Amino acid sequence: MRYVACLKVTPKVDQIRFDEVKKAIAREGVENEINDADKNAIEAALLLKDRHGGSVTVMTMGPPSFDPFLKLAIAMGADEAILLSDRSFAGADTYATSRVLAAALNKLKEYDLILCGEASSDGSTEQVPASIAEWLGVPRVTYAIDVDVRDSKLVSKRSIQGGYEIVETGLPALVSVELGSNSPRFPDFRRKRWAESEYRSTVWGIADLGFDPVEVGLQGSLTSVEELRKMASPARKGELVNGTPHEVAARLAQIISSSGH
Amino acid sequence: MEQTDGVLEGVSLEVLGKAKEIADRLGVSVVALLLGHDASGIANETARRGANVVLLADSPLLKDCTIEAYLKVLLPLVVKRDPAIILFGGTHNGTGLAASLAVRLGAGLMAHVVDLEVNKDTGTLLGSVPGFGGSIVAICRCKKWPQMATVRPGVFKPLPAGNSSTGKVERVEVSITEGDVKCRVIERSVAKTEDISRAERIVVAGLGTKGDLVLTQKLAQALGASFGVSRPLADKGMAPRERVVGSTGYSVNAELAIVAGVSGAAHFASGIRSAKTVIAINSDPNAQIFKHADYIVTGNLFEVLPELIAALQASGGSSR
Numbered sequence: 001m002r003y004v005a006c007l008k009v010t011p012k013v014d015q016i017r018f019d020e021v022k023k024a025i026a027r028e029g030v031e032n033e034i035n036d037a038d039k040n041a042i043e044a045a046l047l048l049k050d051r052h053g054g055s056v057t058v059m060t061m062g063p064p065s066f067d068p069f070l071k072l073a074i075a076m077g078a079d080e081a082i083l084l085s086d087r088s089f090a091g092a093d094t095y096a097t098s099r100v101l102a103a104a105l106n107k108l109k110e111y112d113l114i115l116c117g118e119a120s121s122d123g124s125t126e127q128v129p130a131s132i133a134e135w136l137g138v139p140r141v142t143y144a145i146d147v148d149v150r151d152s153k154l155v156s157k158r159s160i161q162g163g164y165e166i167v168e169t170g171l172p173a174l175v176s177v178e179l180g181s182n183s184p185r186f187p188d189f190r191r192k193r194w195a196e197s198e199y200r201s202t203v204w205g206i207a208d209l210g211f212d213p214v215e216v217g218l219q220g221s222l223t224s225v226e227e228l229r230k231m232a233s234p235a236r237k238g239e240l241v242n243g244t245p246h247e248v249a250a251r252l253a254q255i256i257s258s259s260g261h
Numbered sequence: 262m263e264q265t266d267g268v269l270e271g272v273s274l275e276v277l278g279k280a281k282e283i284a285d286r287l288g289v290s291v292v293a294l295l296l297g298h299d300a301s302g303i304a305n306e307t308a309r310r311g312a313n314v315v316l317l318a319d320s321p322l323l324k325d326c327t328i329e330a331y332l333k334v335l336l337p338l339v340v341k342r343d344p345a346i347i348l349f350g351g352t353h354n355g356t357g358l359a360a361s362l363a364v365r366l367g368a369g370l371m372a373h374v375v376d377l378e379v380n381k382d383t384g385t386l387l388g389s390v391p392g393f394g395g396s397i398v399a400i401c402r403c404k405k406w407p408q409m410a411t412v413r414p415g416v417f418k419p420l421p422a423g424n425s426s427t428g429k430v431e432r433v434e435v436s437i438t439e440g441d442v443k444c445r446v447i448e449r450s451v452a453k454t455e456d457i458s459r460a461e462r463i464v465v466a467g468l469g470t471k472g473d474l475v476l477t478q479k480l481a482q483a484l485g486a487s488f489g490v491s492r493p494l495a496d497k498g499m500a501p502r503e504r505v506v507g508s509t510g511y512s513v514n515a516e517l518a519i520v521a522g523v524s525g526a527a528h529f530a531s532g533i534r535s536a537k538t539v540i541a542i543n544s545d546p547n548a549q550i551f552k553h554a555d556y557i558v559t560g561n562l563f564e565v566l567p568e569l570i571a572a573l574q575a576s577g578g579s580s581r
Contacts, residue, residue: 013394014526122393125372127360134364139443142357162454169444180496222369227400237555248558249568259517259538
C-alpha cells in the first residue's frame with residue numbers, strides 16, 4: 001500500500017495583515033506552517049501505515065523554501081517527499097492546483113489512497129480534494145473523521161450535516177480528512193536531524209509533468225481576483241461593563257431585555 | 262438543490278432565492294436540478310421557491326448523494342442547458358460536487374461566496390469570497406462561462422413559498438446503473454439539528470470555559486437562546502460541528518450574541534459580524550474579542566454567569 005498525503009504550506013492566518021494602501025496581503029515577516037487539516041491527513045496516513053504496513057509519500061506544490069515542511073513530514077514518519085516546484089506554478093487557483101497535483105500522482109503511477117486535509121486555513125475553498133479525484137477519475141470521500149482500509153477497500157466515517165455516514169469504496173481512492181479528527185504526532189527529533197542533513201526530496205517542475213505554461217499557475221487558473229478588501233467589521237459600542245459579578249449581571253440583564261425589541 | 266433523506270437543505274432554498282434575483286436581473290430563467298429518490302414533494306416545493314423549471318432525477322441509486330453517481334447524472338443535464346451561472350450550497354456534499362463538476366466542465370469555481378453581484382449587460386458574476394479566516398474578502402470572477410460558485414449557508418434569504426409564480430417540474434430519465442455508484446453509504450446517523458445561523462439569540466462558548474459547558478448551556482436555556490461554540494471546542498469533541506461559529510462553521514444573524522471565554526481570532530470574529538448586539542465575557546482584558554463587542558465584561562465567567570442566570574430567572578428572562 002502506498003499512501004500519498006497532499007499538503008499545503010500556509011501562512012499563519014493570525015499573522016496576516018492587510019495593506020490598506022496596496023490593497024494586498026502583507027506577507028513580510030509572516031511565518032509559514034503545514035496547514036492544520038493537512039497535518040491530520042499526514043497523521044491519518046501514518047496511522048494506516050502503522051496498522052497495515054506500506055509507505056507514506058508526502059507531496060506539496062510550492063517554492064523551494066517549502067522543502068523544510070516536507071522534511072518535517074518525513075520526521076513525523078513519512079518515507080518519501082515530493083516537491084512540485086516551478087515558477088510557472090505560482091498564482092494557481094484550485095483548478096490549476098488540483099491539475100498539477102493530479103499530474104504528479106499520475107506520474108507516481110502507484111498509489112492506493114490519497115489523503116488531503118479538508119480545507120486550507122488561508123483559502124478555505126475545500127475544493128482541491130474532490131478536484132484532484134476528478135482529474136484522476138478515482139472515487140472520493142470528503143470530510144472523513146475516521147479512515148481505514150479493510151479488504152482492499154476504503155471504509156470511512158465522514159461528517160455530514162447533523163451527523164455522520166459510513167462510506168465504503170474501492171481503491172485507489174481519495175479521502176479528505178477533517179480538521180481535528182486525530183492528534184498529529186510530533187516530528188521525531190533524531191529523524192528530523194537526519195532528514196534535514198541527509199534526505200533529499202524529489203523535485204518535479206513543469207517539464208517533468210509535461211504541461212504547457214498556459215495550463216498551470218495563474219495562466220491556467222479559471223478564476224481571478226479583481227480586488228481584495230478588508231472585511232469591514234461593524235461598528236461596535238465597546239462599552240465597558242464593570243463592577244462586582246452581581247452588578248455586572250444586573251446590567252447585562254438590562255441590556256438583554258432591551259436587545260432586539 | 263440538495264437533499265438528505267428526502268429533506269431539502271436550507272441553504273439550497275437560499276441559493277434558489279438568490280438565483281431568482283440574478284435571473285430576473287438578466288432576464289433569464291432559473292432551472293433547479295434536484296437529484297434524489299421519492300423526491301416529488303420537494304421538487305414541488307422547489308418549484309414554489311423561485312425555480313422556473315425543476316429538473317427532477319429520481320432514482321433509488323440517487324437516494325444518497327455520492328459524487329460519482331450524481332456527477333454522471335448532472336453533467337449531461339448541465340451541458341445540454343449551457344447555463345451562464347451554476348450555484349451550489351456550500352455544504353460538504355455541495356462543495357465536493359461543485360468542485361468535481363468544475364473540473365469536468367473546465368469552469369472556474371468561486372468558493373463559499375457571501376455576496377454575488379451580476380452585471381446586467383455583460384452577465385459577469387462577481388463573487389465576494391472570504392479568505393484568511395474571514396478577515397479579508399476577495400472580489401472574484403470566473404474567466405469563462407459557465408460561471409460557478411458555492412454559497413455560504415446563512416447569508417442569502419430564501420423566497421417565501423408561493424410568493425413568485427410556481428415553476429414546472431420535469432422528470433428526467435436516469436440511465437445510471439449500480440456500477441456507477443462508486444461510494445456506498447453503509448450507515449448513516451443524522452440527528453435533527455438546529456440551524457444556529459437562524460437563531461434570534463445565541464450563547465457561544467469558547468476555550469475559556471475549559472470545556473465545562475454547563476453554565477453557558479444554562480444561560481442559553483434561561484434566555485431561550487441557541488447554543489454555539491468556537492472551533493477548538495468542537496475539535497475536542499465537546500460539541501458537534503453544526504454548532505461551530507466562525508469561518509469554518511456558521512455565521513450567526515442573531516439579535517443578541519453572548520460570547521463567553523472566546524479569545525476572538527479573525528476566523529471566529531467573522532462569524533459574529535452580522536449579530537446585532539454582542540456581549541463578550543473574557544478574563545483577559547486584552548482579548549481580541551473585545552474589539553468585536555458592544556458590551557465588554559472583563560471577568561471570570563464562572564463568577565459572572567451564575568449571577569446572570571439568577572438575574573434572568575428572577576426577571577423572567579425566558580418569557581419570550
